[in-house]
Amino acid sequence: MIRNQWYAVLESREVKKGKMLGVKRLGERLLFWRGTDGKVVCLVDTCPHRGAQLSHGKIVDGHVQCPFHGLEFAANGDCVYVPSIGRAAGAQAKFNASAYPVLERHGFIFLYWGEVEKDEALPPLGWLDELPHDEFAYTTVVDHWKVDYSRVIENQLDVAHLWLVHHNTIGRGNRRVVDGPMVEWYHEWSEPTILNIWVSNRKDDGATTGKKPKQVEKPPRHPSLQLRMPNLWQNWISEDMRVVAAFVPIDAENSRMYFRYYQRILKAPILRELFLAAAWVMNLRIERQDKRVVETQMPKRSDLDIGEKLFPADYPILEYRRRRRALIEKNNS
Ligand code: FES
Ligand SMILES: [Fe+2]
Missing domain, CATH: 2.102.10.10 (Rieske [2Fe-2S] iron-sulphur domain)
Structure with a gap:
């Protein structure tokens, strides 16, 4: 940590x-x-x-x-x-x-x-500060994962597992080929604190992924995934819908996941509550699909040089590992 x-x-x-x-x-x-x-x-x-x-x-x-x-x-x-x-x-x-x-x-x-x-002042929290909390309503799935929080974070930066792990939920459509993904660090106070990721998946049409992450141009749209060091994450679904998560370290083999679904489409109280209750069930299902696989990963804590062989779609994970290692070397002396 x-x-x-x-x-x-x-x-x-x-x-x-x-x-x-x-x-x-x-x-x-x-x-x-x-x-x-x-x-x-x-x-x-x-x-x-x-x-x-x-x-x-x-x-x-x-x-x-x-x-x-x-x-x-x-x-x-x-x-x-x-x-x-x-x-x-x-x-x-x-x-x-x-x-x-x-x-x-x-x-x-x-x-x-x-x-x-x-003791330092709490720095800006990126999108969490920018979310108009009076307009958005949210529901939270809370769960315990038997892995280090670094593995939970990496799972949320992983853009190559959706078609398989979430084949009947958010990964429908069999889009298993990954172009890129485009990755860029956003700096606050000259420190790279937010990792922005633009995801581009498609069906296997016979053409292999031609573009390496660094060759992909930054798309003119909002990044789909954003990680704010050390443990906040956002999936930007649309202007009116987001998932914000906190991956909380308990110890080197246990974490607690707070998975919040935000929406501002439905404002009428009863409809909104019904919608959020349905979203809670759906998000629990998605979260459990991830957890079932991630809890089997070895080692339970990720780092650079743990012997894994990465492919280009793992680029966001590699960036996270590099940044985390740099911070540990700087701060944990
Ligand atoms: S008062 Fe706390 S251990 Fe004695
Ligand atoms: Fe997933």
Whole structure:
């Protein structure tokens, strides 16, 4: 996993006021809860005293109370009370818990996985910031995949599997030959952060794919697929229909998928809800078609040099691997 990045880690609705949520993310036990002001906060879910899981404790006067010896922690992780030493002794910095910066945007909770001293502002989120959320309604499929999140991402950049894996859903039409695909990085603050992909599939008409990815001209249409590093993705279906997904790392062999279908075609409440319910069923089916194959891939975590033999249609996957490796080398020292 790449250090010093903002990851989408949860949906807002999962963190409820007055309740602690203990989850595994980025290989760590983490505790999320909302302070009295409703703001989400995150602590490492392991007590600095003797390692008990804080999320099994209680919220007492706006502080997290460890279930073992009752140490209390403020939202920023400061230890404000140690019962065995006595209230009069006040805060005890020696027992401070580690905290991570978190922010909420567009129904997702983002966590900055890096050194707290290096806390950075959440950068723009690309299309997620641009989506008119008051016009679009969405429904989310949430699922657990037994692979590293890099494999889940690569599956969503894979433009050669649709005709087979999704033969009776989004891959109907037997368009198995891939021209290109055209790939381009979009830069934010001089960093390549968004991978834009233009997909062009056709039936096998006897002509092999003549054009390599770098020979294909950028089509004058919106890119079909977009990956925003480190873990957000969009399938731009039309002006009025999108799929946005977050691929959340749990650990090196497990991920959580948030697969949102957005639409603004139907606005009347009952019709819209019926449409979204049908879309949820369809998207679950598509997502399960992918998961069935991807969970069998070995190794469970992808990287450059894992011994795979790629063909030209895998170009977006190769670009992702290169970028990810460069970021790991830069940030994980
Ligand atoms: S382990 Fe948490 S207070 Fe002792
Ligand atoms: Fe797929």
